[in-house]
Amino acid sequence: MPTTLQDLQIDYDKPNWCPGCGDFGIWVSLKNAIVQLDLKPWEVVLVSGIGCSSKLPYWVKTYGFNGLHGRPMPVAEGIRLANNGLTVIVIGGDGDQFAEGGNHWLHAARRNVNLTLLIHDNQVYGLTTGQFSPTTNIGEKNKATPVPVVEAPVNAMQLALSAGATFVARGYSGDNKQETELLVEAIKHKGFSIIDTMQPCVTFNHHNTFAWFYERVYKLEEHGHDMTNKMQAFERAEEWPLRRPLNEGEKEKVATGIFFKEDRPTWEDGTPQIAQTPLVKQSLENIHVNPLLDELM
Amino acid sequence: MIDLQWLIGGEAGYGIMTTGLMMSKIFTRLGLHVFDYVEYPSLIRGGHNAYYVRASDEEVTSQKKTVDILVALNADTIKLHVDELSPNAAVIFDPSVLKLTVEQFPVSVRLFPVPLLELTKKVGADRLMINTVSVGASLALFHKQFDVLQKIMQDTFGKKGDDVVALNNNTSKAGYDYVVENFGPGLLADIPIGSQTRLLIGGAEAIAFGAIRAGLKFAAMYPMTPINTIMTTLVAHALKYNIVVKEPEDEIAGINMALGASFAGARSMVATSGGGFSLMVEGLGLAAQTETPIVVVLGMRPGPATGMPTWSDQGDLRFALHAAQGDFPRIILAPGDMLDAFEGTMTALNLAEKYQLPVIVLVDKHINESHATVESEKLKVISDTFVVERGKILTDQEALAETDYKRYALVEDGISPRSLPGQQGGIGLSGSDEHDEKGLYNEEADMRIKMMDKRYAKLAKAIANNEFPAPRLIGDPDAALTIVAFGSTKFAILDAMRQLKKENISVNFLQVSFLEPFPSQAFTEMIGKTKKTLIVEANKTGQFEGLIRERTGITFEHHLRKYDGRPFYPEEIIEKVKALQV
Numbered sequence: 077m078p079t080t081l082q083d084l085q086i087d088y089d090k091p092n093w094c095p096g097c098g099d100f101g102i103w104v105s106l107k108n109a110i111v112q113l114d115l116k117p118w119e120v121v122l123v124s125g126i127g128c129s130s131k132l133p134y135w136v137k138t139y140g141f142n143g144l145h146g147r148p149m150p151v152a153e154g155i156r157l158a159n160n161g162l163t164v165i166v167i168g169g170d171g172d173q174f175a176e177g178g179n180h181w182l183h184a185a186r187r188n189v190n191l192t193l194l195i196h197d198n199q200v201y202g203l204t205t206g207q208f209s210p211t212t213n214i215g216e217k218n219k220a221t222p223v224p225v226v227e228a229p230v231n232a233m234q235l236a237l238s239a240g241a242t243f244v245a246r247g248y249s250g251d252n253k254q255e256t257e258l259l260v261e262a263i264k265h266k267g268f269s270i271i272d273t274m275q276p277c278v279t280f281n282h283h284n285t286f287a288w289f290y291e292r293v294y295k296l297e298e299h300g301h302d303m304t305n306k307m308q309a310f311e312r313a314e315e316w317p318l319r320r321p322l323n324e325g326e327k328e329k330v331a332t333g334i335f336f337k338e339d340r341p342t343w344e345d346g347t348p349q350i351a352q353t354p355l356v357k358q359s360l361e362n363i364h365v366n367p368l369l370d371e372l373m
Numbered sequence: 374m375i376d377l378q379w380l381i382g383g384e385a386g387y388g389i390m391t392t393g394l395m396m397s398k399i400f401t402r403l404g405l406h407v408f409d410y411v412e413y414p415s416l417i418r419g420g421h422n423a424y425y426v427r428a429s430d431e432e433v434t435s436q437k438k439t440v441d442i443l444v445a446l447n448a449d450t451i452k453l454h455v456d457e458l459s460p461n462a463a464v465i466f467d468p469s470v471l472k473l474t475v476e477q478f479p480v481s482v483r484l485f486p487v488p489l490l491e492l493t494k495k496v497g498a499d500r501l502m503i504n505t506v507s508v509g510a511s512l513a514l515f516h517k518q519f520d521v522l523q524k525i526m527q528d529t530f531g532k533k534g535d536d537v538v539a540l541n542n543n544t545s546k547a548g549y550d551y552v553v554e555n556f557g558p559g560l561l562a563d564i565p566i567g568s569q570t571r572l573l574i575g576g577a578e579a580i581a582f583g584a585i586r587a588g589l590k591f592a593a594m595y596p597m598t599p600i601n602t603i604m605t606t607l608v609a610h611a612l613k614y615n616i617v618v619k620e621p622e623d624e625i626a627g628i629n630m631a632l633g634a635s636f637a638g639a640r641s642m643v644a645t646s647g648g649g650f651s652l653m654v655e656g657l658g659l660a661a662q663t664e665t666p667i668v669v670v671l672g673m674r675p676g677p678a679t680g681m682p683t684w685s686d687q688g689d690l691r692f693a694l695h696a697a698q699g700d701f702p703r704i705i706l707a708p709g710d711m712l713d714a715f716e717g718t719m720t721a722l723n724l725a726e727k728y729q730l731p732v733i734v735l736v737d738k739h740i741n742e743s744h745a746t747v748e749s750e751k752l753k754v755i756s757d758t759f760v761v762e763r764g765k766i767l768t769d770q771e772a773l774a775e776t777d778y779k780r781y782a783l784v785e786d787g788i789s790p791r792s793l794p795g796q797q798g799g800i801g802l803s804g805s806d807e808h809d810e811k812g813l814y815n816e817e818a819d820m821r822i823k824m825m826d827k828r829y830a831k832l833a834k835a836i837a838n839n840e841f842p843a844p845r846l847i848g849d850p851d852a853a854l855t856i857v858a859f860g861s862t863k864f865a866i867l868d869a870m871r872q873l874k875k876e877n878i879s880v881n882f883l884q885v886s887f888l889e890p891f892p893s894q895a896f897t898e899m900i901g902k903t904k905k906t907l908i909v910e911a912n913k914t915g916q917f918e919g920l921i922r923e924r925t926g927i928t929f930e931h932h933l934r935k936y937d938g939r940p941f942y943p944e945e946i947i948e949k950v951k952a953l954q955v
Contacts, residue, residue, distance in 0.1 A: 089813055118797045123633070126805070133802060134813060139794040140802035141636055143629065144659050150593075150626035154633025154641070155794065157617050158591055162637070162794055183622040349615045356638035356793060358615055360588030360761045368582055368610065369752055371528075372572040373401075 078114050081107055086137045098275030098286075099129050101249035102196055106165070107136060108252070109259035120163045123152040125172035128203045129196030129275075132167050146176025149184050152191050153343075159354045160344045163263060164191040171201050174210035174230045185239035185268045187343040192262045193270040195232065196249075198277035199284050206280030215321045216283060228320075232272040233313035233335050237306060243269030244309065244336040248293050249276070250286050254332060261334065267342050274330065289330065292316075296333035309336040375405065375564060376429040378437055379511060381504065382454055383446030386418035392504040393424025395525060397573055397744050399512060400428035402521050404567025407746045408864070410436035410739070410940065415598070415682040421449050430567070434710065434745060435868040438944045442514060442561070444507045445471060446489075458482060463561055465510050467503065485510070485556060492547040502544050509548030515562040519549050572749045576740035576861075577602035579711040580670060583718030584642055585614050588761050591634035591641040592618045593627040598682050599672040599738035600644040624649035628656030632665045636803060638766070638793035640722055644670035647689050648679065650696065657731050658697035661828065663803040664781070664789070666725035666732075666764075670718070673737035675938045684938030685738035687860055687911040690920065693733050694889055700825065702832040704728070705889040707735040709863030711747050713886065714740060716755045724840060727764035728831045729788060735888065737911075739940040740861040765790040772799035779810040783823055787830030832890055841887040843895035848881030853955040855903035857929070859885045859917055861940065862909050868943035873950060880950055885917075891924040900927055905955055907931040909946065 084107045093099045110120060120138035124130035126145035133140030139162075143151045152166045166181075173181060173195045181193055200218075201207040207220035210230045217224050236244045243265040247255045255273060262269035274293075276286050302308055316330045344350060379396055383389050390411065397409045405428040414420035425436045439459040445451050445466045451473070458464070460480045466473055468486040475482055487510045489503040498505070512522055522545055530537045552558075574582075581603050584592070594604040607618045617634075621627040624645050631641040645653060650671050660667040671693055675686040693705050704724055708714040717734055725732040765788055772778070772792050780801035782789040789810075792799025802812035807824060809815040815824075835841070846855075848870055856866050863884055870880050883899060885892070900906065908929045910917045913936040921927055933949045935941055 088811065116797070118800050119795055121637075121794045131814075134804075137800055139800055140804075140812075141633070141663070142802065142804040142806065143632075143663075144655055144805055147625060147629045147656070147659075150621060150629035151633035151636070153626075154591065154593070154630035154635070155637045156633075157619065157630075158634035158637035158639035158641075159793075159795055179622055180626055183626070347617055348612060349617050353615075355590040355615070355617060355634070356795070358590065360590075360640065360763070363586055363588055363614065365582045365586040365756055366753055368585070369572060369574075369749060369756070372574050372578070373569065373749060 079111050079117060081111055083117050084110060084137050086135060089134060091135045093128060094279045096278040097128070098198060098249035098277065099132065099196055101252050102129070102194070102255060102273055102275060103132055103135065105252050105255035105259055106194070108256040109263060110138070112256065112260050113263055115163050119161065120165070121155055122165050122167055123148040123155065124167040125177060127169035127172050129169045130167060130172060146172050147180065149177060149180035149193065153184055153189050156189055156191055156344060157347060157350065157355065159356045160190070160350050161354055165263070166191060166193045168195060170195060170197040170199060170209045170211045174232065181270070182235070182239040185236060185241040185270070188240065188242055188267045188340050189343045190266055191268065192259070193268070194259070195270070195272045196275045197232070197272050198275045198281055200277050200281040202277050202280055211317065213283065213317060214319070229317040231313060231317060234310060236270045237309055237313065237336055241270050242267035242338050242340050243334070245269070245271045245334045246332050247271050247273035248289055248332050249273055250289055251332070254295065258334065265337065267340060292328050292330045293332050294329060296331050296335065301333070303334045303337045306336055374430060375562060376431070376433065377441040377562070378425055378427040378439060379442040379444070380423060380425050380440045380454060380457070381444040381446070381507065382421065382423045382450030383504070384418070385413060385416060385420045385422045387446060388501060388504045389422035389424050392508055393426060394744065395508050395529065396426045396511065398525050399521060400426060401571060401573040401746055402525065402566070402569060403516065403564050404569045405430055405564070406433045406571070407573060407744070408433050408435055409744045411742055413683050421453060423454065432871065433868060435864040435943050436940070438942050442511060444511060446503060446507070455479065463514055465507055485552065487548060487551055489548070492551060493544060496543045496547050498540055498544045505541055505544040506548035509545035510552045513549045513552035513558055514560055515564050517558045517563060519546060521566065522549070570748055570750065571746035572752070573744050573746055574711050575602060575742065575744045576711055576714050576736060577742065578606050579714040580718045580734070580736070581606035583715040584722065585610060585616065586756050586759060587719040587722040588640050589616055589642055589722060590639035591631060592616065592643065593621045593630040594618065594644050595621055595624050595627050595649055597646045597649050599674060599741040600646060600670060602741065603644045603670060624652040625656065628653040628667065628669070631667055632656060632660055632663070635665050635667055636663070636794070640726065641666070642668040642670065642722065644672065646672045646674050647676045647692065650689070650692070654696045658699060658701065659805050660731040661697070661701035661703065662805050664729040664828070665803065666729055668721045668725050668732050668734060670734045670736065672741050673735065675936070681938045683738065685861070685911065685940050686936065686938060687737060687862070688913070688916065688936065690735065690888065690912070690916040693735050694920070702730055702829050703889055704730065704732040704835070704887070705735055706732070706887050707859040707885070708740065709860055709884055709886065710740065711745050712751060712755070715752055717886070719759050723762045724835065727762050728835050729764065729791065730831060735860065737861050739864070764788065767792045767796060767799055769796055772796035775799060780812045781808060781810050781824065781827070783810055783827055786834040787827040788834060836890060841890060841892055843892055844883050844885045844899060846881055846883050846899060849879050850881065850902070852879040852881035852904070854880045854905045854907060854950060854953060855883050856880060856907050856909055856946070857883045857885070858909040859888060862911060865941035865943045865946055866909060869946035869950065872943060872947055878950065878955065880955070888920065891920065893924045896921070897925050897927065905953065907933060907949065907953065909933045909941065911935050911941065
């Protein structure tokens with residue numbers, strides 16, 4: 077029986093994001109992608125951190141692990157090494173993945189662990205009521221800073237490219253079709269994939285709204301981007317976010333789609349202990365250490 | 374009776390560690406009881422390294438204060454260790470490096486000038502191999518055949534090829550022959566090859582082997598003294614036993630990776646020291662809240678902060694007891710020697726899975742980085758009788774039969790059956806938020822109480838299942854004095870007891886192996902039968918003494934504490950016992 081959206085539906089709770097939250101679009105797209113790929117719900121694990129978006133695993137009927145703020149990535153890596161038959165998707169916000177947990181995915185990227193990092197990037201801390209985040213634009217006025225934000229935002233695409241990610245994409249939660257396609261490609265990709273999905277926060281970010289994005293997003297594939305060309309990807313990624321205040325009359329260009337994709341052996345490939353059988357299927361019976369002890373005589 | 378302590382001292386980077394271990398092996402092969410102890414600073418080259426090997430034909434479980442054979446590779450070694458020399462100690466040195474005369478020593482010594490550098494050069498070895506020459510020279514002082522060392526060289530370097538074996542063999546033989554030719558063989562002693570029933574094992578090896586035996590499948594370990602050998606031992610056997618050992622980016626990642634692997638169904642463990650454990654603290658709470666099994670080996674060293682990275686201490690007891698926010702059940706066990714460490718690690722891995730909670734194995738630098746001879750048969754009996762117990766994990770069929778699976782089902786013993794990702798029918802969510810039976814976040818007062826009580830019910834169940842043996846009383850039950858201690862202080866305490874017994878001073882030892890849950894009732898009963906008590910621990914504030922007072926109301930009249938980074942020596946315990954006039 078192919079997997080349907082109904083199979084992914086839980087009946088005892090429903091999302092409690094603010095009405096109009098960009099998280100809804102990502103939630104729908106993720107379920108669509110699982111259905112399109114016909115993944116068995118019990119063979120999917122959603123691993124999240126803490127924040128509004130990290131509640132997502134509660135509302136999809138797959139296995140889920142809702143861990144600590146910033147730390148879902150290592151949990152997901154452990155799951156992959158223990159059972160490489162599972163599809164593992166890490167979910168976190170911009171605070172979770174660029175501030176507290178930034179370190180972890182850089183290493184996951186260079187290891188090329190076969191999993192997908194789906195970042196809900198609303199450029200603000202939502203659950204703690206609106207402090208600026210590592211992706212907030214320069215010059216934003218915010219309750220967490222007495223002067224407008226002076227820190228340059230994290231450039232997620234360039235960071236991912238330089239860390240060695242083998243699938244680098246930006247999505248936009250206002251475009252479910254594209255987001256679903258990106259997720260399908262990312263999950264199919266053998267290696268570390270990251271989708272930084274721009275997602276308006278209707279409650280605390282009154283600047284980067286759906287309307288704001290609608291006027292600025294464009295699709296890389298419609299502009300002749302070569303996703304196998306890393307330097308071109310770097311250049312495209314340089315367009316946004318800006319590390320300077322906006323000039324008079326200037327309008328940002330926010331590229332979406334796949335920036336870069338390449339094949340490289342995965343961390344799992346380099347782990348012969350799981351080449352034949354996943355760790356979780358290996359028997360713990362009849363393990364003998366007496367030969368090791370004899371070597372100490 | 375033979376009871377000698379050999380010491381090699383020299384600059385870091387000159388193979389002192391390898392040489393010391395080789396010496397321990399020699400004594401082991403001769404059928405003696407061996408205990409070795411190493412002191413070194415936290416740097417790779419230039420600092421002073423000292424490796425003590427004590428060997429006896431009677432049981433010894435600790436290093437001692439006096440040195441009977443000193444191999445001095447540099448002048449610092451003489452300066453730093455001259456006061457440790459016993460009367461008639463032998464000093465091996467290279468006369469081209471050191472000018473020594475018997476007059477400059479406070480005790481009578483026998484000097485053995487051996488041209489280590491020249492002999493090394495003569496056999497075509499690198500100057501770094503002077504230590505290998507010194508092993509041969511040392512052996513010649515107490516044993517009249519070279520064969521034993523030849524076999525060790527073959528066993529040690531066999532995998533590296535015949536050339537390496539031959540080089541090491543020739544180099545050590547040069548030292549051996551030189552001493553025999555110039556001073557005569559077996560000048561200090563004539564130790565024959567006795568029957569060998571013991572093997573030489575390090576504490577870290579014992580932990581690693583215990584973990585392997587118990588079915589460890591995943592470990593994530595960030596390098597840190599004193600747990601590095603646990604990691605390298607696991608790695609050495611990782612392919613043969615199919616254990617995934619990964620080096621994470623930090624200890625936060627380490628414990629979270631291990632929790633991920635454990636959540637997926639693989640037996641998992643991490644190991645670290647105080648600094649790394651500080652980073653793991655939030656993850657420890659996550660293990661408790663999500664009820665994900667995990668074993669944390671915590672190797673103590675003197676803190677706070679970087680402290681004294683390569684030295685030993687028991688100052689993290691309170692830290693282990695209280696790490697992470699909130700109330701949650703945990704198990705802490707504290708092995709006291711190599712056998713305990715082997716068995717304790719296996720026990721820990723079982724308990725973590727059976728009761729779905731974090732288990733801490735509390736050890737320290739002294740136990741991890743020392744080696745001791747242990748009866749091979751004793752280890753094998755523990756290994757052969759061990760049974761892997763994984764607790765309530767649903768089989769694929771059981772999961773499939775579930776119609777409304779609840780990961781945190783409120784069952785009487787608190788232990789809800791785990792499903793594993795991949796199992797159809799077992800879909801569920803493990804959450805760090807307080808949750809309901811299905812794992813869904815829940816902040817209702819009633820549910821909070823139920824879940825807290827459920828988590829603690831598991832510990833009550835473990836106690837009811839007799840998982841925690843009573844403290845062990847070692848020695849004469851009617852002794853005039855009882856020493857109370859946990860962890861590696863056992864080494865020196867047992868040694869002191871043997872010595873005191875010879876002087877007709879009767880002391881016994883109450884060893885507490887489980888610190889959490891604290892065996893309050895059994896401990897109180899056992900203390901009630903003692904005459905006089907002395908509590909021994911390696912920290913400044915008496916953390917163990919405080920724990921006992923907190924859990925039992927028992928106070929101690931006498932205590933012996935040490936917090937200089939050095940382990941207890943039997944002599945120190947003997948002195949204290951004698952001062953108590955028991």
